[in-house]
Amino acid sequence: MTGDIPSEPKRRPFVLANMAMSADGKIATFPDGFSQFGSEADSANFNRLRGTVDGILCGARTIDRDQATLTPPRDVRGTCYRIAVTGTGSLSPQAPFFQTTGHPILVLTGTAASTERRDDYQRLAVGLHVSSGNRIEWSNALDWLYRKWEIRRLLLEGGGTLNQTLFRSDLVDELHLTVCPYLIGGQQSPTIAEESAFGSLAEASRWRLHQRRRVKNEFFLIYRRCRSSPAEPRSSEPDNPET
Numbered sequence: 001m002t003g004d005i006p007s008e009p010k011r012r013p014f015v016l017a018n019m020a021m022s023a024d025g026k027i028a029t030f031p032d033g034f035s036q037f038g039s040e041a042d043s044a045n046f047n048r049l050r051g052t053v054d055g056i057l058c059g060a061r062t063i064d065r066d067q068a069t070l071t072p073p074r075d076v077r078g079t080c081y082r083i084a085v086t087g088t089g090s091l092s093p094q095a096p097f098f099q100t101t102g103h104p105i106l107v108l109t110g111t112a113a114s115t116e117r118r119d120d121y122q123r124l125a126v127g128l129h130v131s132s133g134n135r136i137e138w139s140n141a142l143d144w145l146y147r148k149w150e151i152r153r154l155l156l157e158g159g160g161t162l163n164q165t166l167f168r169s170d171l172v173d174e175l176h177l178t179v180c181p182y183l184i185g186g187q188q189s190p191t192i193a194e195e196s197a198f199g200s201l202a203e204a205s206r207w208r209l210h211q212r213r214r215v216k217n218e219f220f221l222i223y224r225r226c227r228s229s230p231a232e233p234r235s236s237e238p239d240n241p242e243t
Helices: 040-048 060-068 115-124 138-149 160-167
Strands: 015-024 055-057 081-086 104-108 127-131 153-156 172-182 207-215 218-225
Touching: 015 040, 015 160, 040 172, 040 218, 055 060, 055 160, 060 081, 081 138, 104 115, 104 138, 115 127, 127 138, 138 153
Parallel strands: 015 153, 015 172, 055 081, 055 153, 081 104, 104 127
Antiparallel strands: 172 218, 207 218
């Protein structure tokens, strides 16, 4: 008598989210979607973080809005994958993201994307992960990034809907926030965590301040996720707070 061979437990990268926001928590204006309001110090921090990871992850709407290429700094060592999330296949193959050469591209999409569009992604990227429907199966996708592409540190760069999906799934380990000296306002101006709100403060995702730094009129904050159960896996990242 033989039993089923148990599958290997899923593993995933250490996930860092990096966002610049106004003093009232907005990451872009509405309706023009302008979001580049950080200083030179924020840009330097942004590039420094990109240089510490094995992959940069971003949603299709943010890539479209910012015409983003997710290009790591020139002096980065080794391979840094540029990873697009487009569950429905809305990201055009003609986007600058795909037309920029250099660091390789991975795409996370779903069966909701047309066969033709998935074929386009397969042609343009070194790897394609397809989930069922129009939503990414994040446990499988992150395991794929970890095992197949050896991505150990993954940088999440929004937008707010993608951020909140990973926040709610407890898949973000570290949150880097630049608080900029602007008030944007507006109910429709996006925040770092959009849609599917936590129902109460008791249910909210909880974080602890790990580092804080002030440069002129900006604050650079690093938060780490508070895990509710000591049995949950912890990161091997060093815990060395600065105040």
